[in-house]
Amino acid sequence: AQKITQTQPGMFVQEKEAVTLDCTYDTSDQSYGLFWYKQPSSGEMIFLIYQGSYDEQNATEGRYSLNFQKARKSANLVISASQLGDSAMYFCAMREGLENQGGKLIFGQGTELSVKP
Amino acid sequence: EAQVTQNPRYLITVTGKKLTVTCSQNMNHEYMSWYRQDPGLGLRQIYYSMNVEVTDKGDVPEGYKVSRKEKRNFPLILESPSPNQTSLYFCASSSPTGPWPGELFFGEGSRLTVL
Numbered sequence: 001a002q003k004i005t006q007t008q009p010g011m012f013v014q015e016k017e018a019v020t021l022d023c024t025y026d027t028s029d030q031s032y033g034l035f036w037y038k039q040p041s042s043g044e045m046i047f048l049i050y051q052g053s054y055d056e057q058n059a060t061e062g063r064y065s066l067n068f069q070k071a072r073k074s075a076n077l078v079i080s081a082s083q084l085g086d087s088a089m090y091f092c093a094m095r096e097g098l099e100n101q102g103g104k105l106i107f108g109q110g111t112e113l114s115v116k117p
Numbered sequence: 118e119a120q121v122t123q124n125p126r127y128l129i130t131v132t133g134k135k136l137t138v139t140c141s142q143n144m145n146h147e148y149m150s151w152y153r154q155d156p157g158l159g160l161r162q163i164y165y166s167m168n169v170e171v172t173d174k175g176d177v178p179e180g181y182k183v184s185r186k187e188k189r190n191f192p193l194i195l196e197s198p199s200p201n202q203t204s205l206y207f208c209a210s211s212s213p214t215g216p217w218p219g220e221l222f223f224g225e226g227s228r229l230t231v232l
Binding site (some may be wrong): 004009012014033035043044045047052082093095098099101102104105107108109110 | 147148150152157158159160161162165166167173175187205207209210211212216217218219221222223225226228
C-alpha cells in the first residue's frame with residue numbers, strides 16, 4: 001500500500017494565485033515527520049517545509065504553508081502568490097518514527113506544478 | 118559551503134560495464150543514503166549507511182552495492198548494469214540531530230542511462 005499519495009500528477013496555476021498540492025499519508029507510528037521538497041527542471045532537490053506529528057501549529061515558511069490535518073492524515077502544501085519560478089515538481093515525504101533511521105524518507109509520486117503568466 | 122557532491126552527473130553506459138557513482142559530503146553527517154527517482158514512482162531508497170562500515174539495504178537494493186569506508190564518502194556501485202537501472206540517482210546525507218529530524222541533504226543527482 002502506498003504510504004504517501006499525491007493524487008495530482010500535474011497542476012496549473014495562474015501567476016499570483018494560491019495553489020494547494022495534496023498529500024495524504026499512511027502510518028501507524030505516533031511520531032513521524034512530513035516534508036515537502038521542490039525539484040526544479042535543473043534536477044536538484046530543495047527542502048521547503050517540515051511538519052512534525054506533534055506540532056500543534058501548521059508549519060509556515062515564507063510563501064509556503066503546510067495544511068496539516070492529522071485525523072485525515074493529510075499534509076497539503078499551500079503556495080501563496082505563485083511565481084513563475086515555482087514551476088517545478090513537488091514531492092511530499094514522510095519520516096516514520098522518532099528518529100531518522102539511516103536517512104530514510106518515504107516519498108510520494110510527485111506533482112508537477114506549472115505556473116502560467 | 119555545506120554540500121553533497123556526486124559524480125558523474127551524467128553517464129551513458131552499456132549493459133554489463135561496471136560503474137561507480139561517487140558521493141561525498143562535508144557536513145560530518147552520520148547517515149548517508151542512495152535513492153533512485155523514476156517517473157510516477159517518486160524516490161525510492163536503494164541503500165543506506167548509519168555510520169562507517171555500517172550499511173544496509175533500502176527498498177530497491179537489487180543490482181547495487183555500496184561501501185562506507187570513510188564518514189564523508191558513500192559510493193554506489195553497479196557491478197553489471199542493466200537497462201532497468203536507467204534512472205536519476207541521488208545521494209543524500211542527514212544527521213540524527215537538527216531542527217527538522219529526518220531532513221535529507223541531497224546531491225545534485227546523477228542521470229544514468231544503460232543501453
